[in-house]
Amino acid sequence: MISGSWFERQKNIIDYSLQSLLRRRSKNILILIIFILLVFVVSSVLFITGSLTQEMMVTSNSLPDITVQRIVGGRQVNLTASYIPEIEKITGVEIVEPRVWGYFYLASLQANFTIYGMDLNLLEEGEYQKIVNWKNIPDQAEKNSDFRMIVGQGVFELLRDVEMEKAYLFYQPTWEKPIPFDIIGTFKTETELQSNDMMILQTEGARRVLELPLDEFTDLAVYVPNPEEIDNIALKIRRYFPELRTITKAQIKNTYSSVFGWKSAFVLSSMSAAIFAFLILIWDKASGLSPEEKREIGILKAIGWDTDVVLSVKFWEGLILSGVSSQAGILLAYTYIYWLRAPGFKEIFLGWSTIYPSFKLLPDADPKFLILIITIAVVPYMVVTIFPAWKAAITDPDVIIRNI
Amino acid sequence: MAGPIVETVGVTKIYNRGKPNEVTAVKDASLKINEGSLAVLKGPSGSGKTTMLSVIGCLTAPTRGEVVILGKKVSKLPEKFRNQHKRNHIGFIFQHFQLIGDMSVLDNIVLPLLPEGISPKKRNKRADRLLEQFNLTHRRHFKVRSLSGGEQQRVAIARALINNAGILLADEPTAHLDSKLTGDLLDYIRQLKEAGHTILITSHDPIIYQNPMADQVFEMKDAHIISS
Structure with missing residues (x-):
């Protein structure tokens, strides 16, 4: 009996997992492509939303603390200079x-x-x-x-x-x-x-x-120099001049944020049918062990592999496949959004604008987004692939091999 | 001849217990196989030979009874220890060889060594010796599915021996071989016996159970061992 190191054992298991992925390359390439597409779509929406929101937030810092408009008949109309000295009298207005x-x-x-x-x-x-x-x-x-x-x-x-x-x-x-x-x-x-x-x-x-x-x-x-006073002063302006409407910087920021949040939710939900179809396809491809795969697990168990080693192989297979796919999907989305300028996608998010040609998105890849995407891509896939393997691995090998 | 290296005491194996398709494959079977001997478990199809071999080979646990290998009661051991014992002492040659067809000959042979953490260099060295012994060196990198039946059987034997197992179990090894290949197989069995391996073969082929090499012959019928 010869026995080696833990490190060598892990290396052997990873090596076997890679070999196993390559042996079933046609099935795995299909999963890889679908997976990349899924991650690409979700990442693109998150990237563009994050980037636009961030840009809006940055540019909105230069907005006035309070914008005052005159409303007549529910519509904004011009106002005269007579309001200026009256508003400047309010304590706290600079x-x-x-x-x-x-x-x-x-x-x-x-x-x-x-x-x-x-x-x-x-x-x-x-x-x-x-x-x-x-x-x-x-x-x-x-x-x-x-x-x-x-x-x-x-x-x-x-x-x-x-x-x-x-x-x-x-x-x-x-x-x-x-x-x-x-x-x-x-x-x-x-x-x-x-x-x-x-x-x-x-x-x-x-x-x-x-x-x-x-x-x-x-x-x-x-x-208004003191940010704590902005809402109070806006309230006073509306009280003194009921015909005036006030919009604070915070309200504008919230609007930007919710507009992009709503748009990303809309885009994702409108794509949900496609995403759902992709998920079912992945589930179908990944979760069902083919008779050949079941037999292979039976052989490995029969020649002395422990259940945890068989599961390690499946774990690495899933991790490699989903890890590579999610990273490739993110990279593609990054290229599409920030290098290619999101053709066909940007317009959905910039609905109010009338000209699009030269708008360039600035990269804003929030690490939280990346971790979220990788987590929602990798974890469910791992569960989907490991569970059937576990079921096969805890079955007596002679039951699998002899098909009892 | 030395004392028993494999012993079963009152082994019963029931599949699908409590279900409508419940089958008692082996009932109250006891046997002792001496170290270094060639034992044959004979009987018609469905008599329980393969199940008995699976129980002895730790592929499945008996429903009742005890299996003792090298003095250790293996049937009640947790899976991890049972597998360890199997990897250390038992090599199994399956009826349909049970090789992974889209892997190379070399990769199939070294499979049992992977969980042991043996480096590629060491395991390939061991495999190369076996490839040479079984005249498979020229097929080293061939996919198993491209080999002939006889070559596949030699790969299966090499895989069973890669761990230096002292006990070899073979399930119907001549079932898919012509007379020439059966002769070759008997030669290999002779070599292994001479090398000190304890061998248990299930077979309903007279060329095996009537062979003068066989030291012990057990007969099974309807899940029972009826003679030894």
């Missing part, structure tokens, strides 16, 4: 900034763009320097200081296609003549989720394009 923004339909491109008015001189300084790729400044811009703009990358690419990447002529049929705007820069990728379809115009120019009277604004941005 500053109230009036904002000018709206949407503009570009018939030639059949797309809606978000127009936002602000003092572009501010953008040329400080933190904003980092988020803008400056292009045609300062010569052309100086000629036309009220009519210059910074555009999102998506807008820029569309305009470049029609050879308008340096200047764009805004025009409505009701206007006497078009209004030319110089494009002085584009937003960098990091802000694309929000800036992709956006045009930031000098405020005066934005008023012209949006046809907004001089003493009116779209809404007000209220800044």
Whole structure:
């Protein structure tokens, strides 16, 4: 009798498991492909949801603490500057900034763009320097200081296609003549989720394009230094001015989060029939031991293998197959979402946007997601494969071999 | 000749106990096999020979009775210890060889050594000796399913011997062999007996149970041992 080390024993078992997988390669390749597809679909949804939510959360940090809008007849309307000093009187409010923004339909491109008015001189300084790729400044811009703009990358690419990447002529049929705007820069990728379809115009120019009277604004941005006070101040604004609606930064973040959560749940549930079908196929392929496999277990037991060694073989087979599949599925999903930009998938999640071409998702692979995916892929598979093997392994080998 | 190396005392084996298809395959069977002897368990099909061999080979536990191998009562041992005892002392040659067809000759032969943690180098060395002994070296890497019946039987014998087992059990070894291959098998059995192995063969083939090599012959009928 010769006996070796524990390590060598494990090596032998893993070696046998690999050999066993290869011997049944046609069955296992089928399981592998189905498994990879399943993990790929689930991972893609989780990746895109996580990435978009994360990007929304990051960009929403620059939102005002409270956005104040005037509501008439259940719809948002412009408000006058008279509210600004009144709101600034509320204790805890640091500053109230009036904002000018709206949407503009570009018939030639059949797309809606978000127009936002602000003092572009501010953008040329400080933190904003980092988020803008400056292009045609300062010569052309100086000629036309009220009519210059910074555009999102998506807008820029569309305009470049029609050879308008340096200047764009805004025009409505009701206007006497078009209004030319110089494009002085584009937003960098990091802000694309929000800036992709956006045009930031000098405020005066934005008023012209949006046809907004001089003493009116779209809404007000209220800044509150103490985060604990935000809800109280919002409440006070609504009490003093019942015609005003307040939206806090936290509410916007919650909305983003639930929108993407809902969308991912919707996508997953709409795919549930396919996922379920795949699961049944895997169950069928993995759980049923073929007569050959049963016989093999009987032979191994008959020549002296213990039940736990037989189960170790099945454990390693399951772990190798499901581990390789889930990792390959995750890798494919990562490539599809972050390198190939999720063609056909991204649009489902970016439902409100009107232009898609250049949006680039930034990788946000949460390790918790990865562990979750691997766990929900590997554990059930292991159970499904080990249970029938265990049933065969505890049967007397002569019952299996002689088919009693 | 030395004393008994294998002993069964009042062994009974009932399959599917308590079910409508309950079968008593062996009833109250006792035998003693001496060390170094060639024993034959003869009888017609369905007489209980293979079940008796399975009980002695620790493939199944008796419903009642005791099996003693090398002085150790194995039938009541927990599975792990029973398997250990089997791996150390018993080699089994099955009626249909029970080889894994899509594995190579070498891989089949070394199978019993894998749970022992024997390194590939050591186990291949042992296997190579057996391959040579049974004239299978040229088939070392062939898939078993591509071998002839006689070659498969030699692989089965080599696998039974890989653990240096002192006791060899063979179930109807001539059942699928022609006269030439039966002759070859008898030669191998002779060699093994001369090497000191204790051999128990079940057979209803006269060439086995009437062979002068047989030291002990037990006859089974309707689940009982009727003569020895």
